[in-house]
Amino acid sequence: MAIDMMIVLDILIRIILIYFIMMHGIYLLLIILGSQEQKRYHQGIQFQEFIHISQSPLTTPVSIVICAYNEEKVIVNTLLNVLQLRYPEFEVVVVNDGSEDRTVQLLIDVFKLQPIDKVFKKHFETKPVRAVYQSADYPNLIVVDKENGRRADANNAGADHARYPIICQIDADCVLEKDALLYMIRPFLYNSKVIAAAAIIRPANGLIVEKGQIIKRNLPDNWIPLFQAVEYLRSFQWARLGLTRLKSMLCMSGAFTMIRKDIFIAVGGAKTMAVVDDFELTVSLHRYIHEHEEARDFEIAFIPDPGNYSQVPETLKAFASQRNFWQRAILQSLLWNRVMAFNPRYGMAGMFGFPFYFIFEALSAVVEACAYVIALVVLVLRIDSPTILMLLFIFGVVLGTFVSICAVLLQATTRMRQENTRDIVRLFLAALAEHFGFHQFHVFCRLGGIYDLLIRRRLAYGYRERSEYKSPTP
Amino acid sequence: MKTFLLIAYAIVLLTGIVILLSLWILIFNNRSIRQEETATNNRSTLRLTLMSYLKEEIDVTTVRRSIAGKESLLTGLVSQLAEEFGEPAQIKLIGLFEVPELAGIVQKELRTLSGAYNWRKRQRAATYLPYIAKDSIIIAPLMHALEDSVFMVRFSAAHSLAKIKATQTIIPILEHLSLPAEWPIERTIEIIFAMGKEAITPLLNYLFLPTAKNECKVFAISALGLQHVSEAVPVILTHLNNPDKELRIQSAKALGNIGATEATGALCNSMKESAWEVRAAAANALGLLKNNSSIPTLLGSLRDSVWWVRYNSANALAELGDDGISALKNALTYADKFAREVSRLVLQERSLITIDQNQTSPWLST
Numbered sequence: 130m131a132i133d134m135m136i137v138l139d140i141l142i143r144i145i146l147i148y149f150i151m152m153h154g155i156y157l158l159l160i161i162l163g164s165q166e167q168k169r170y171h172q173g174i175q176f177q178e179f180i181h182i183s184q185s186p187l188t189t190p191v192s193i194v195i196c197a198y199n200e201e202k203v204i205v206n207t208l209l210n211v212l213q214l215r216y217p218e219f220e221v222v223v224v225n226d227g228s229e230d231r232t233v234q235l236l237i238d239v240f241k242l243q244p245i246d247k248v249f250k251k252h253f254e255t256k257p258v259r260a261v262y263q264s265a266d267y268p269n270l271i272v273v274d275k276e277n278g279r280r281a282d283a284n285n286a287g288a289d290h291a292r293y294p295i296i297c298q299i300d301a302d303c304v305l306e307k308d309a310l311l312y313m314i315r316p317f318l319y320n321s322k323v324i325a326a327a328a329i330i331r332p333a334n335g336l337i338v339e340k341g342q343i344i345k346r347n348l349p350d351n352w353i354p355l356f357q358a359v360e361y362l363r364s365f366q367w368a369r370l371g372l373t374r375l376k377s378m379l380c381m382s383g384a385f386t387m388i389r390k391d392i393f394i395a396v397g398g399a400k401t402m403a404v405v406d407d408f409e410l411t412v413s414l415h416r417y418i419h420e421h422e423e424a425r426d427f428e429i430a431f432i433p434d435p436g437n438y439s440q441v442p443e444t445l446k447a448f449a450s451q452r453n454f455w456q457r458a459i460l461q462s463l464l465w466n467r468v469m470a471f472n473p474r475y476g477m478a479g480m481f482g483f484p485f486y487f488i489f490e491a492l493s494a495v496v497e498a499c500a501y502v503i504a505l506v507v508l509v510l511r512i513d514s515p516t517i518l519m520l521l522f523i524f525g526v527v528l529g530t531f532v533s534i535c536a537v538l539l540q541a542t543t544r545m546r547q548e549n550t551r552d553i554v555r556l557f558l559a560a561l562a563e564h565f566g567f568h569q570f571h572v573f574c575r576l577g578g579i580y581d582l583l584i585r586r587r588l589a590y591g592y593r594e595r596s597e598y599k600s601p602t603p
Numbered sequence: 604m605k606t607f608l609l610i611a612y613a614i615v616l617l618t619g620i621v622i623l624l625s626l627w628i629l630i631f632n633n634r635s636i637r638q639e640e641t642a643t644n645n646r647s648t649l650r651l652t653l654m655s656y657l658k659e660e661i662d663v664t665t666v667r668r669s670i671a672g673k674e675s676l677l678t679g680l681v682s683q684l685a686e687e688f689g690e691p692a693q694i695k696l697i698g699l700f701e702v703p704e705l706a707g708i709v710q711k712e713l714r715t716l717s718g719a720y721n722w723r724k725r726q727r728a729a730t731y732l733p734y735i736a737k738d739s740i741i742i743a744p745l746m747h748a749l750e751d752s753v754f755m756v757r758f759s760a761a762h763s764l765a766k767i768k769a770t771q772t773i774i775p776i777l778e779h780l781s782l783p784a785e786w787p788i789e790r791t792i793e794i795i796f797a798m799g800k801e802a803i804t805p806l807l808n809y810l811f812l813p814t815a816k817n818e819c820k821v822f823a824i825s826a827l828g829l830q831h832v833s834e835a836v837p838v839i840l841t842h843l844n845n846p847d848k849e850l851r852i853q854s855a856k857a858l859g860n861i862g863a864t865e866a867t868g869a870l871c872n873s874m875k876e877s878a879w880e881v882r883a884a885a886a887n888a889l890g891l892l893k894n895n896s897s898i899p900t901l902l903g904s905l906r907d908s909v910w911w912v913r914y915n916s917a918n919a920l921a922e923l924g925d926d927g928i929s930a931l932k933n934a935l936t937y938a939d940k941f942a943r944e945v946s947r948l949v950l951q952e953r954s955l956i957t958i959d960q961n962q963t964s965p966w967l968s969t
Binding site: 150173177181246249320519520523527531535538541542550553 | 604607608610611614615617618621622624625628629632633636679682686723726730731755759762786787789790792793829910944945947948951952954
């Protein structure tokens with residue numbers, strides 16, 4: 130019996146070690162591919178290109194859709210920031226998703242909103258719209274006040290009210306660089322086969338913002354957002370760029386996405402039953418591309434220019450809630466679209482992207498948790514513990530640290546690196562320390578997400594915090 | 604487990620190496636920052652020198668001495684200054700490259716354009732040549748680059764030819780840039796538009812050519828419209844009934860941009876088209892023409908089956924001044940719900956009426 134158990138344990142350990150090698154190995158490859166892609170992107174920008182785009186009367190106009198639910202702390206600054214963007218023609222559609230705080234009243238007061246009878250072609254069934262307002266000061270600002278229906282419902286209502294052929298969805302807590310829209314529209318302008326674009330998101334916690342303008346781009350002061358800065362670098366910057374190169378990027382962050390309105394309508398808009406709509410929307414786009422003959426050449430672009438900064442949780446409680454939510458979103462969408470798995474009909478998205486997200490994103494928390502349990506069992510039963518423990522530690526923790534440091538290292542050698550040495554040191558230290566405690570807590574949160582989705586069938590976000598942006602010191 | 608142990612040692616070794624690399628990066632970060640500062644300073648110094656040269660405070664010999672050792676910065680900086688200070692500055696800066704010591708830079712870029720293996724280098728050369736060399740030297744190589752196998756090189760060459768207003772190259776540009784199916788037409792129109800007024804005659808001549816292709820005529824008509832060329836109205840009018848839908852759309856837009864009031868009747872006829880995109884473009888154009896004789900047609904189009912046609916028609920009416928606005932306010936009493944709604948929207952968007960927040964029906968502002 131004891132021998133059987135030993136054999137099972139041995140096989141399990143081998144499987145877990147192979148899993149770790151594959152996961153971190155693929156991440157490393159994606160990071161390298163991503164860095165090459167970024168280099169190609171920067172080399173491709175022509176002299177005066179963004180000035181031409183910003184001045185051309187033929188640049189495609191854009192509707193920016195911002196969903197707001199209880200965003201009184203940040204919404205005014207976000208709008209001031211967005212309304213100052215450098216772009217020839219755009220409108221801003223704020224969808225107040227039944228906020229219980231003073232979000233709407235604040236907008237009415239600050240932007241001198243007046244009610245209008247907005248007529249529009251209804252493409253989606255959404256929760257009832259209570260009123261539509263237009264700003265007297267900013268004619269391109271519209272506020273749609275509707276009953277609460279969660280983010281996807283609000284995004285659909287925003288798309289219904291958007292009048293331009295391209296929709297840019299951003300979060301209410303985002304701060305955009307002045308040229309962010311120019312970066313995002315570029316692939317659409319030069320290739321009519323591009324149907325959607327996503328971009329690098331960076332944590333906004335260290336930003337100094339004054340009247341909607343970014344004054345300084347510092348790293349977050351606290352360690353929790355700093356760990357997330359490393360994670361954003363590794364997963365959201367390099368890995369997603371690499372995945373885009375492989376036509377396998379299944380997650381355009383809802384914090385900053387641009388999509389053709391006709392395609393958004395064609396895929397049925399954002400799915401209201403999804404835990405969160407962004408991952409599901411990206412998967413829907415891939416399905417649309419591969420299920421329609423006329424859409425075969427369509428592309429999703431990824432912009433490696435940091436145009437958008439989004440607030441990341443500052444406390445463990447808020448972080449746990451967010452990661453639980455993300456885990457549920459990924460797992461739910463992957464289960465819904467399981468037909469794509471290893472299905473050659475969906476090209477690289479089906480053969481590589483889907484399995485990658487399922488095995489190494491959705492299930493990684495389970496495998497990592499198994500590794501920790503096995504380590505505990507080995508320790509308690511004192512089975513050849515030094516070797517096995519060392520192997521689990523090296524493959525699970527050291528290898529992860531290695532990948533994180535590589536991500537920071539690559540970042541430090543690009544033009545997007547931190548300006549001062551202190552910030553680079555802090556990033557390296559965060560990359561070193563992330564896997565000693567914080568990552569394990571992350572795994573625990575994601576396990577909670579799996580439990581909440583599969584057992585409790587939970588859809589709601591949960592605990593969330595918002596803080597105001599730092600102002601420059603006088 | 605032996606294999607795993609070996610891999611584990613390799614991982615530890617690699618992690619150690621990346622940590623050392625990180626330390627190396629950190630140690631040398633200050634040096635990199637200093638190098639960047641030096642480069643920035645060099646650029647600033649060179650910029651000041653070139654500015655002094657432009658203000659004729661120093662002569663070519665002094666500039667040449669200041670440039671020594673900083674030649675790699677020169678092309679980019681000269682291009683930036685030319686963009687900032689316009690054509691006179693550009694001509695003067697090009698003069699710099701005629702001195703024997705710097706003429707080599709132009710020759711090198713010309714060689715790169717025609718023969719570099721890396722297409723990005725060819726593209727770069729195509730972009731910068733107009734800022735550093737005389738038109739007479741670069742037109743032929745740039746025209747040759749219009750036939751490059753890489754589209755982005757052709758695109759940059761076309762941009763540069765437009766920049767120097769080489770109108771003789773309009774037809775080759777139209778023909779070489781209309782090739783890729785995924786290429787949006789607006790980008791080519793922008794290039795032709797950038798040629799300025801000098802492009803008008805060749806474009807007009809092209810429209811009369813029996814061999815002219817429809818896909819190229821689209822660019823020509825649109826560019827003529829953006830240049831407000833009234834002489835083009837008769838020929839554009841002949842294209843308003845062309846079987847090619849894109850050509851009809853661009854013709855309607857162009858007539859509106861030109862402000863061709865004599866085209867009002869033809870555009871009113873286009874409002875009866877089967878393609879809604881043409882109707883929407885014609886409605887917009889009628890608004891730009893500001894001719895009150897189009898009011899009945901536009902009022903009729905407030906009942907169109909397509910939202911964009913109704914919306915553009917209502918906006919066009921609002922553009923026609925008092926008569927159009929009163930017709931639009933009158934449409935608020937129409938039996939047709941869609942006509943009422945779109946009229947109300949446009950009047951509210953222009954703050955010509957407001958809605959009483961306690962009632963659902965609007966009241967007219969005095």
